[in-house]
Amino acid sequence: MLSFSNAAPRASVAVASSPLTPPPSALKFTPMSYETLTCTVDDHIATLTVNRPDKLNALNDRTIEELSEAIEDLRSRTDIGGAILTGAGRAFVAGADIGELERHGAISAKALAQRGQAVFRRFETSPKPIIAAINGFALGGGCELAMACHIRVASETAKFGQPEVKLGLIPGYGGTQRLPRLVGKGRALHLLLSGEMIDAQEALRIGLVNRVVPAAELMASATGMLRQILSNAPLAIAHCLEVVDRGLDASLDEALTLEATAFGLLAATDDKREGTRAFLEKRAAAFAGA
Ligand code: COA
Helix, strand or coil: CCEEEEEECCCCCCCCCCCCCCCHHHCCCCCCECCCEEEEEECCEEEEEECCHHHCCCECHHHHHHHHHHHHHHHHCCCCCEEEEEECCCEEECCECHHHHCCCCHHHHHHHHHHHHHHHHHHHCCCCCEEEEECCEEECHHHHHHHHCCEEEEECCCEEECHHHHHCCCCCCCHHHHHHHHHCHHHHHHHHHHCCCEEHHHHHHHCCCCEEECHHHHHHHHHHHHHHHHCCCHHHHHHHHHHHHHHCCCCHHHHHHHHHHHHHHHHCCHHHHHHHHHHHCCCCCCCCCC
16 A cells, blocks of 8 residues: 655765765665555654554554565665654554454464564564554554564553453464563563453553653654664664673573673774764764764
8 A cells, every 4th residue: 555655765864974874876765565554764764554444453464474574674774773663543553363363273373473473573683773652552463563672652542462362362473472571470471361451551560661652742752762762873772782682581691791792892883982082072972883
């Protein structure tokens, strides 16, 4: 339906030597056509919107495939520094498409889960920060998709839950694993076993979301948070994301080695020289991403 449009294709971008901002001749603006997503890019920030509002943005096969295409595009495009993921209408994403789920048997359902898990993992391991702007229902696969993003900002009207047990299922897109990692085992099990919905304030209280804002301020808040992150050194951001992701599943000693190695690598970058000098010279740093 809508395409990957570039609201403002910045050929004359700010820092010529940044990996995010190559010379104009190297910029590729690949138009992508999606049926179930929209994507716009403005000033290095991509906004990806799941767009099946009549089905509360439920994730059917097509949407999963388009999310896969979109994340690869976001990861590879040199004009994109980070992304906001949101939903059209009154839902963020109300879960996997139950109409499609109903038709799956054992083998195909396992493949479906593994495909969705792989796509969500590409979001989680993106070296570019991705913020979920949760505008409404984030249920089942929707809550799982939000958890695969790096940071979650919720509207006051958002609702969260993992209601799969009500359908005779369990989460299949990572919910049984990411939810306890985010909120702790006891709270996760309560949500997973009860299938109960919680509101945005409760999601904030248990650590499922980072911030709750009035609905009208959601996109501005998420964009402002992303813009602040993108003002920092890009290689430091990418390494921080990687070390946190890999370290959480390693032993503490292995994880500390990962951290020290990345710290050492970053110490050799121009950005580290610029960042430390800028501080000492009492001026704003101008990072080149190198
Ligand atoms: N899969 C497929 N369709 C879905 C859907 C899903 N996960 N969630 C909502 N829809 C569809 C509804 O079937 C309905 O379609 P229709 O108008 O063609 O009948 C439309 O979206 C609107 O939903 P509706 O249930 O009428 O809205 P509501 O405001 O009364 O209830 C919810 C909203 C989110 C509470 C309810 O839709 C719901 O419980 N959805 C399923 C959530 C879920 O179990 N997700 C996990 C799936 S594994």
